[in-house]
Amino acid sequence: MLHEPIPNLKKLVEPDRVHRLAYTDPEIFELEIKNIFEKIWVYCGHESQVKKPGDYQTLTIGRQPMVMIRGKDMKVRVLYNRCPHRGVELCGALKGNAGEALTCSYHSWRFHLDGKIESIPLMKGYDGTRMNVDNPDCSMRAAARVDSYRGFVFASLSPDGPPLPEFLGEAKIAFDDMCDRAPEGEVEVVPYCHRVIQHSNWKFFMENQLDALHPSVTHQSTGVAAAWVEREIKQKTGEAPPLYYHYLSAFTMSFDKWDSVQTLNYPRGHGILKGYMGLRPDDPDTNAYVAKMYEAYGKEKAEKFLSRDIHHVLVYPYLSVQSPLQQIRVLRPIAPNKTLSEIWHFRLKGAPEAIYRRSLWYYNLVNSPATMINADDLENWTKGQWGLESSGMDWVSFHRDHGRDQENADGSIYSNSGTSEAVMRSQFKAWTEYLAGDK
Ligand code: FES
Numbered sequence: 001m002l003h004e005p006i007p008n009l010k011k012l013v014e015p016d017r018v019h020r021l022a023y024t025d026p027e028i029f030e031l032e033i034k035n036i037f038e039k040i041w042v043y044c045g046h047e048s049q050v051k052k053p054g055d056y057q058t059l060t061i062g063r064q065p066m067v068m069i070r071g072k073d074m075k076v077r078v079l080y081n082r083c084p085h086r087g088v089e090l091c092g093a094l095k096g097n098a099g100e101a102l103t104c105s106y107h108s109w110r111f112h113l114d115g116k117i118e119s120i121p122l123m124k125g126y127d128g129t130r131m132n133v134d135n136p137d138c139s140m141r142a143a144a145r146v147d148s149y150r151g152f153v154f155a156s157l158s159p160d161g162p163p164l165p166e167f168l169g170e171a172k173i174a175f176d177d178m179c180d181r182a183p184e185g186e187v188e189v190v191p192y193c194h195r196v197i198q199h200s201n202w203k204f205f206m207e208n209q210l211d212a213l214h215p216s217v218t219h220q221s222t223g224v225a226a227a228w229v230e231r232e233i234k235q236k237t238g239e240a241p242p243l244y245y246h247y248l249s250a251f252t253m254s255f256d257k258w259d260s261v262q263t264l265n266y267p268r269g270h271g272i273l274k275g276y277m278g279l280r281p282d283d284p285d286t287n288a289y290v291a292k293m294y295e296a297y298g299k300e301k302a303e304k305f306l307s308r309d310i311h312h313v314l315v316y317p318y319l320s321v322q323s324p325l326q327q328i329r330v331l332r333p334i335a336p337n338k339t340l341s342e343i344w345h346f347r348l349k350g351a352p353e354a355i356y357r358r359s360l361w362y363y364n365l366v367n368s369p370a371t372m373i374n375a376d377d378l379e380n381w382t383k384g385q386w387g388l389e390s391s392g393m394d395w396v397s398f399h400r401d402h403g404r405d406q407e408n409a410d411g412s413i414y415s416n417s418g419t420s421e422a423v424m425r426s427q428f429k430a431w432t433e434y435l436a437g438d439k
């Protein structure tokens with residue numbers, strides 16, 4: 001623990017290094033929950049997760065148990081998942097349908113799907129008290145703000161702060177890129193996700209997503225094995241190997257190649273890793289999909305959508321979007337050394353089934369906790385957490401390419417090398433501002 005009252009953030013964050021306590025200290029973590037996660041716009045889910053009235057999905061925002069639920073008026077709301085009577089959780093499952101109303105399992109208070117009280121058994125017991133159906137304290141409380149962008153629902157527990165489009169800023173492209181790749185301009189959630197508990201601070205994940213130096217080291221064994229198989233298929237059949245081998249072999253690109261990939265880092269901590277994975281093999285499935293895109297948008301627009309130079313978009317501090325393959329990873333921090341990650345993927349509406357299969361392969365081969373890729377990363381982050389919890393050394397180094405970034409007038413920082421630690425420096429700049437209450 002720090003020996004002086006926190007937050008003395010200046011002592012923790014320097015332009016080129018960060019004190020290990022930023023990853024380990026429980027008081028810092030509490031401040032993150034209060035000043036970041038329970039204030040900013042947090043991703044709740046996709047509108048297609050709650051298609052019908054009564055459909056709900058439970059989630060946490062910071063430490064708050066919430067429920068995203070569709071009302072009879074078809075509006076999607078985000079409510080505190082807590083009975084106004086004596087606190088019992090109202091929706092007990094991860095997802096489901098509440099039917100006509102939400103009913104508390106303890107004393108059967110019932111709530112309309114918009115959270116308003118519907119009925120209380122033996123209401124006469126409240127005669128003469130201040131509890132009555134007109135008292136808002138009898139109804140479920142709603143998140144202060146709810147908004148959506150292209151079907152992706154966000155909520156903020158604070159009435160103050162920037163509106164959602166401003167918060168997302170440059171990172172809006174993640175959702176545009178995902179939806180624009182659908183001939184119908186929309187995506188639909190695949191209703192089950194992987195849930196993984198990471199035994200590490202949430203910042204390890206966020207730093208790792210745009211860390212272009214690590215893939216060819218951390219994922220070498222998987223990448224090299226996939227490249228061998230690719231070569232063998234080519235030699236034996238003369239045919240191009242299936243695209244999904246490329247998902248793995250791409251990790252073993254040379255350092256120089258990774259270094260040539262650019263990162264764009266924005267003032268709110270959001271970031272974009274450029275570099276296109278080359279998802280346009282000349283095969284019948286891809287060609288059928290491209291034809292559908294041309295039909296929907298015209299050739300010029302469709303080509304613009306299909307050739308966007310994006311690999312990864314980060315919505316700081318909790319969302320990683322791989323829009324070309326319709327994958328989203330959401331972090332829900334639990335403790336300084338414990339983070340829940342949800343790994344979701346989506347279908348492009350109007351695209352051939354084979355294109356969905358392609359994103360499913362990526363989901364299962366790269367992002368699933370059962371694959372070597374995700375497992376390699378998880379191991380690094382756990383070992384990193386152990387190291388930072390030790391007293392071996394106090395500082396975490398972000399010196400790579402410090403002083404050589406392109407700093408723009410709008411506060412964004414463009415790295416001049418893919419492996420620059422500008423990503424982490426930019427994230428910590430935003431982090432310091434959030435914790436100091438400046439954002
Ligand atoms: S706690 Fe919900 S009805 Fe009593």
Ligand SMILES: [Fe+2]
Nearest residue numbers: 214215218377
């Ligand atoms: Fe990785």
